[in-house]
Amino acid sequence: MSDHKAVNKPVRKKDAMALVTGKPVYCDDLAPKDCLIIKLLRSPHPHALIEEIDTSVAERVPGIEAIYTYKDVPDNRFTNAGQTYPEASPYDRLILENRVRYVGDPVAIVAGENEKAAEKALKLIKVKYKVLEPILDFRQAKDNDILIHPEDNWRSLCPVGADNKRNLCAHEVSENGDLEKAFSKCDAIVEETYHTQANQQAMMETFRAYATKDVYNRLTIVSATQVTFHVRRIVATALGIPKTDVRVIKPRIGGGFGAKQTAVMEVYPAFVTYMTGKNSKLVYTREETQTASSPRHEMEIKLKIGATKEGIIKALEMYTLSNTGAYGEHGPTTVGLSGHKALALYSRADAYRFVYDVVYSNVMAAGAYRGYGATQGMFAVESAIDELAHKLDMDPTKLREINITKEGDLMPAYYNETANSCALDRCMERVKKMIDWDSKYPAKDMGNGKIRSVGLALAMQGSCISNLDVGSVALKVNDDGFYSLMIGASDMGTGCDTILAQMAADCMCCDVDDIVVQGVDTDSSPYDSGSYASSTTYITGMAVVKTCAALTEKIKKYGALLMGCDEKDVDFNGKEVYRLSCDEKMSLKDIANSSMCNSSNALYASEGHASPISPPPFMAGAVEIEVDTETGKVELIDYKAVVDCGTVINPNLARVQTEGGIGQGIGMALYEDINYNEKGVTRSNSLMQYKIPTRQDICPVQVEFESSYEPTGPFGAKSIGEIVINTPPPAIANAVYNAVGVRIRELPITAEKVYKGIKDED
Amino acid sequence: MLRCNKYIFAESLEEAYELNQKKNNVIIGGNGWLRLRKRQWGTVIDISRLGLDKIEEDAEQFRIGAMVCLSDIEKHKGLNAYTHNALKESLKHIVGTQFRNCVTVGGSIYGRFGFSDVLSIFIVMDSYAELYKGGIVPMYEFAKMPYDRDILVSIIVKKKPLHIAYSSFRNQSTDFPVLTCAVAVGENKITTAIGARPSRADIRTDSTEALKDIEKYASDTAKSFDYQSNMRASAEYREHIAEVLIKRTLEKTEVPYGN
Amino acid sequence: MEIKLWINDKLITDNVEPDMPMLEFLREKGFYSVKRGCETSNCGLCTVWLEGKPVLSCTVPLMRADGKHITTLEGLQKEAAEFGAFLADEGADQCGFCNPGFIMNVLAMERDIDDPTDEEIKEYLSGNLCRCTGYTGQFRAVKKYLAHKRGVNKNE
Known part of the structure; x- marks a missing residue:
């Protein structure tokens, strides 16, 4: 892509120097000093009814402005899921309710002048609970006599197979081909159950938002969110007020990874400010962020895969049981990816069937976490492929080579889309070379009780939600010809503001510095469904391309007008509009300044984009590990990854995305697990008890790109944000098997599990 | 807070x-x-203005003030030389540099926490807790004392010649340990501490005769402690790890014993 | 309680609650680079220097800083920009929320250890969590920065 000046270049993030010098650009840095401080009283029981609640003593604490209970809030059910309306997630929440459904479910909202007063008041609220039997094991949830959402005004807006009278948040069956016949042709069949845990996104900035009333008495919410526009709808729906009355602004945010694709807590400051007319702020503690948030859906996946003795995969059958917890945010949608994405890696099979149930239980509600169900599915499928290869006595990369989806293939499990761009085969070939697979597979005994081995896994994801996501941007010409790019996508640190500016710079033939980017304000930004589903580069990027084309036409037309010639006689090279028939030309600077004097031509364009398809990025990851056979401890030696995200818009940012995703995947593979005790209380309530990798836990990671060209994407680009988390769990599990013959089908892969496996073998 | x-x-x-x-x-x-x-x-x-932030060393002993932070111990040349860097090894997994610049040895020892790396290593040395009223108490006794209202003033380590080493087993590099193990071999005796069982570190002392069969020593010693399960590991696995760590830690002491 | 201390070499006197955490005090005084990421001393986001030593401002009681000097990233803008440029050139600034505490500790490490090995770097900085980068890009930035500083020092 040498003809690009900005695209495919390692451009520095536009906000980088502000961030590295510690400038006050985040939500809590910007909040007015006079905000009421909000604290939430939370349920100590996983399932209970509030019989009595007395706030009278607490209200007398000096500095307390207001205390609200379920008696004070509107009876409008809503979902906190940041999804396009009508949401697939059920409307199963109230701001506060007399029924609490997990340990940590809010019971009362306290707003006080300072934190101490609010904390004191919390302790003085008297609540009498009628404790109900909970469902803590999600395998027991479906059709249990205990109902988690028995309420009559529970609503599912979309046909997702939900039924609150069965604790079902979603159910679906999809299939292609004659499954029984396909299995009958198989010489080897693997049929196993895989279990992935709930994990916390653990972004460094906890959930937070503040609310104020603006000059027009409208509710303004400044929130650390990935879904700025959805927050407006969610808050308006929850409060039962017109959307006209709500404005949402996203400042810089300290990481999201999907956590902030749920409006976990925005409704509380919104409600307090709506009721009191005063500024209010809620900053979740890490404990709240760990115990009352939106972690990855725990899933149990039963998978059956069969192949002929030549290694031709004929059939795949998957049943996924997903645990959405107390509320259904992202429940009906994450589960789909476990099959539709993971099974589509092997699209050449004759038949597949994919069935799922998503169930309610009395643990914290799940949500969106990078990979969004695909991660869970990939762990199952990529583990099972290795198991199948071992049954066939075949190198697992050879089995993959034969069966993986290749460019041009139809992918029945992936909504019948065709892989227009797919370098998966090249990704695997290259990653094998990088890790030196052929000489290292399967393992080497180091002679000191340690065994070194390699493991490999493939992955795919999407580049948007097809037929649903919307990205739009606006671009205008300012004095002297610099541009303002207004976007509605929510940069959460990944650098989408910069990436979109890079695309605009190439389209407008200018420098990235000539483009200023304005972050998200629902009052002024063009609509964007938000930063999720890996969609920003692909969808919003395409909106940039279209908008630039439209603006270029306007610049040409106005230039022609100023030069008094036909608009067909001019072209634009970024610096000037010039005539094709003679040497006359006019600089962009003059055109821009003219447009601001006695002009009826606004040099402004705005276009949107949606896509009927979601072209998958592909990836291969390979790990080298060393297993201590005496303890079962897995040490990471090396990780190699090759990604096909189409054209790489910014190699530095794409690389860091990949390294970061692998880091999170390593945590998920080896120790991250939201652990509950028998009373439904989360033990993983801090960064002391829920360990994410430190820099000592990460081995060297080397990332390379094997680009395909996606014809429907901007500059040939696809996505990268999510796929990168998918390979470590199965790659490490496969490497453990290659080292010691122990198959770990339940994450995390702890030393204890590996040791037990070794011992049981003996 | x-x-x-x-x-x-x-x-x-x-x-x-x-x-x-x-x-x-x-x-x-x-x-x-x-x-x-x-x-x-x-x-x-706050007792931070009482001069308890010093490490004093003479020919006989070290006297480590209760308010000495963990990183000062890590960097102390005399202590590192005496413990063959085992003390440093015992501290380096505790959260991070800034944390160890904050927290004190007095706080760690006084707390007698189950997960304590610090207690696990001091307890195998000829060390003492100096209490304001209670006088000087051997560390292994202090470890078992109930919490009272006395003040831990300093930790005294007698410079008896010894080979000492430390190991811990963790699921993640800076997590609380699944198990800790310290071994000190003196002239005639070997002392092994096992901590994070997950209950607090305790010791077993034997004659160095026991080291003639290291496998047996490790197995017997590991079996002599009680273990419980928590979310980091099961009791059964801890017992196994104890045996492994005792063996490996003994090897680290480079004592020329065994078969 | 009366307190007198220096923040970035500027004398500040105040009357504070006895249990005021240093972190909250610094933010109240407008030193917003200091971030809170946890309540259990695990994340390193709130790292500042107390008498030149990197500490967790969430942990050290504010009163212990009485009569002492605190340094925040606001007081090290030149150094922050110099190292930060290396971070930015890797794209490893990412969300930025861990950057101030991380940079405070990198600058402390540079002063504390001459020519640190890779292991020493990882160990010294292991109390600074980051969830965006997987640490790899940060590591590259640190290595390049240290090499750059060695070059600068040689030429001086």
Whole structure:
């Protein structure tokens, strides 16, 4: 892509120097000093009814402005899921309710002048609970006599197979081909159950938002969110007020990874400010962020895969049981990816069937976490492929080579889309070379009780939600010809503001510095469904391309007008509009300044984009590990990854995305697990008890790109944000098997599990 | 978060002791653990201005003031030489540099926490807790004493010749340990501490004769402790790891014993 | 309680609650680079220097800083920009929320250890969590920065 000046270049993030010098650009840095401080009283029981609640003593604490209970809030059910309306997630929440459904479910909202007063008041609220039997094991949830959402005004807006009278948040069956016949042709069949845990996104900035009333008495919410526009709808729906009355602004945010694709807590400051007319702020503690948030859906996946003795995969059958917890945010949608994405890696099979149930239980509600169900599915499928290869006595990369989806293939499990761009085969070939697979597979005994081995896994994801996501941007010409790019996508640190500016710079033939980017304000930004589903580069990027084309036409037309010639006689090279028939030309600077004097031509364009398809990025990851056979401890030696995200818009940012995703995947593979005790209380309530990798836990990671060209994407680009988390769990599990013959089908892969496996073998 | 009505810098140990007799008052070390207690204290007593932040070394012993932070121990040349860097090894997995710049050895030892790497290593040395009223108490006895209202003033380590090594087993590099193990071999005796079982470190002392069969020593010693399960590991696995760590830690001491 | 201390060499006197955490005090005084990421001393986001030593401002009681000097990233803008440029050139600034505490500790490490090995770098900085980068890009930035500083020092 040498003809690009900005695209495919390692451009520095536009906000980088502000961030590295510690400038006050985040939500809590910007909040007015006079905000009421909000604290939430939370349920100590996983399932209970509030019989009595007395706030009278607490209200007398000096500095307390207001205390609200379920008696004070509107009876409008809503979902906190940041999804396009009508949401697939059920409307199963109230701001506060007399029924609490997990340990940590809010019971009362306290707003006080300072934190101490609010904390004191919390302790003085008297609540009498009628404790109900909970469902803590999600395998027991479906059709249990205990109902988690028995309420009559529970609503599912979309046909997702939900039924609150069965604790079902979603159910679906999809299939292609004659499954029984396909299995009958198989010489080897693997049929196993895989279990992935709930994990916390653990972004460094906890959930937070503040609310104020603006000059027009409208509710303004400044929130650390990935879904700025959805927050407006969610808050308006929850409060039962017109959307006209709500404005949402996203400042810089300290990481999201999907956590902030749920409006976990925005409704509380919104409600307090709506009721009191005063500024209010809620900053979740890490404990709240760990115990009352939106972690990855725990899933149990039963998978059956069969192949002929030549290694031709004929059939795949998957049943996924997903645990959405107390509320259904992202429940009906994450589960789909476990099959539709993971099974589509092997699209050449004759038949597949994919069935799922998503169930309610009395643990914290799940949500969106990078990979969004695909991660869970990939762990199952990529583990099972290795198991199948071992049954066939075949190198697992050879089995993959034969069966993986290749460019041009139809992918029945992936909504019948065709892989227009797919370098998966090249990704695997290259990653094998990088890790030196052929000489290292399967393992080497180091002679000191340690065994070194390699493991490999493939992955795919999407580049948007097809037929649903919307990205739009606006671009205008300012004095002297610099541009303002207004976007509605929510940069959460990944650098989408910069990436979109890079695309605009190439389209407008200018420098990235000539483009200023304005972050998200629902009052002024063009609509964007938000930063999720890996969609920003692909969808919003395409909106940039279209908008630039439209603006270029306007610049040409106005230039022609100023030069008094036909608009067909001019072209634009970024610096000037010039005539094709003679040497006359006019600089962009003059055109821009003219447009601001006695002009009826606004040099402004705005276009949107949606896509009927979601072209998958592909990836291969390979790990080298060393297993201590005496303890079962897995040490990471090396990780190699090759990604096909189409054209790489910014190699530095794409690389860091990949390294970061692998880091999170390593945590998920080896120790991250939201652990509950028998009373439904989360033990993983801090960064002391829920360990994410430190820099000592990460081995060297080397990332390379094997680009395909996606014809429907901007500059040939696809996505990268999510796929990168998918390979470590199965790659490490496969490497453990290659080292010691122990198959770990339940994450995390702890030393204890590996040791037990070794011992049981003996 | 630390919550208190009063914060007082004690001007003498006597003053600190007097203040500390009230149940609702507390002495603050590095505030690493105290801040996690969800409790409103009356008076927090700060003894950081009493000169207890020094490590004194002479021919006989080290005297480590209670307010010495963990990183000062890590960097202390005399202690590292005496312990063959085992002390340093025992501290390096504790959260991070900044944390170890904050928290104190007095706080760690006084807490007698189950997960404590610090207690696990001091307890195998000829070390003592110097208490303001209670006098000088051997560390292994102090480890078993109930919490009282006395003040830990310093930790004394006698410079008896010994081979010492330390190991811990962790699921993640800076997590609480699944198990800790310290081994000290003196002239005639071997002392092994196993901590994070997950209960607090305790020791077994044997004659060095036992080292003639290291496998047996490791197995017998590991079996002699009690273990419990928690979310980091099961009791059964801990017992197994204890045996492995005892063997490996003994090897690290480079004592020329065994078969 | 009366307190007198220096923040970035500027003398500040105030009357504070006895249990005021240093972190909250610094933010109240407008030193917003200091971030809170946890309540258990695990994340390193709130790292500042107390008498030149990197500490967790969430942990050290504010009263212990009485009569002492605190340094925040606001007081090290030149150094922050110099190292930060290396971070930015890797794209490893990412969300930025861990950057101030991380940079405070990198600058402390540079002063504390001459020519640190890779292991020493990882160990020294292991109390600074980051969830965006997987640490790899940060590591590259640190290595390049240290090499750059060695070059600068040689030329001086």
